[in-house]
Amino acid sequence: MSEFWQDTEIERLDETHLRANVTERWSVNGIPNGGYMMSIAARAFRVGLSHPDPLTITGHYVEKAMVGPVELELDVIRQGNTVSTAALRFMQEGKERVRFTASYGDLDETSGVTWVGDQPPSIEREKCLTSPRFLAIHERVEMLFSPKTADWLRGRTVDRMEHELMAYLRDGTEPDVMALPFFADCVPPTTFSKFGSVGWVPTLELTVHVRAKPAPGLLTARFKTRYLINGLMEEDGEIWDSRGELVALSRQLAKYRGGNL
Known part of the structure; x- marks a missing residue:
């Protein structure tokens, strides 16, 4: 297993409670990177929702997180036919460190008009x-x-x-x-x-x-x-x-x- 997959692994405890472990390997001066924590949340949403792919995720970083265990409290807002939405509390030592919200869908089933107004950077x-x-x-x-x-x-x-x-x-x-x-x-x-x-x-x-x-x-x-x-x-x-x-x-x-x- 890759370091990234290992360090974002989710354990489901029941319908609304999950657990993960924040490691020091994705830290800046000992403080876990916000995108790394969002990737942990992304995997938790995938476990708890009926759709596999994040369409949008937002995180509000309300208190400094730390290396160590994290309790994840899932609140499913709606399970739709094409989009499911939920919120997630990222808890450590009884304190909410981050509040995430997300809407999930299935990118393999997404279709419609496409227009792209820019190009990727040209890098040698x-x-x-x-x-x-x-x-x-x-x-x-x-x-x-x-x-x-x-x-x-x-x-x-x-x-x-x-x-x-x-x-x-x-x-x-x-x-x-x-x-x-x-x-x-x-x-x-x-x-x-x-x-x-x-x-x-x-x-x-x-x-x-x-x-x-x-x-x-x-x-x-x-x-x-x-x-x-x-x-x-x-x-x-x-x-x-x-x-x-x-x-x-x-x-x-x-x-x-x-x-x-």
């Missing part, structure tokens, strides 16, 4: 810069940054906040819909482009929309921030698979706190 892999491995999470995921947006890795800053990159799990696990929330949040903050690789940027809210099942191979992504106001910033993401198909969109609200990581 051999020219990419890699992120330094100074956090536990960097040992699990490889990120190859386009030189167009990687000045921060050269010790320079620019007057924009944007990343373009390719990513994959180091243990060879191929991407799937359960991993997409993790990839939507594993990238260093876009503030690094403008302010350098300093500052703590905790996520307040993260939403991921899944549009398709990713093909095997590298994912290509673009993350961009346009507004940082009174310390609050949005970060919009696009994730494309190895076929060049859009597989996920994300948006998060985060708080920029200057200073060293």
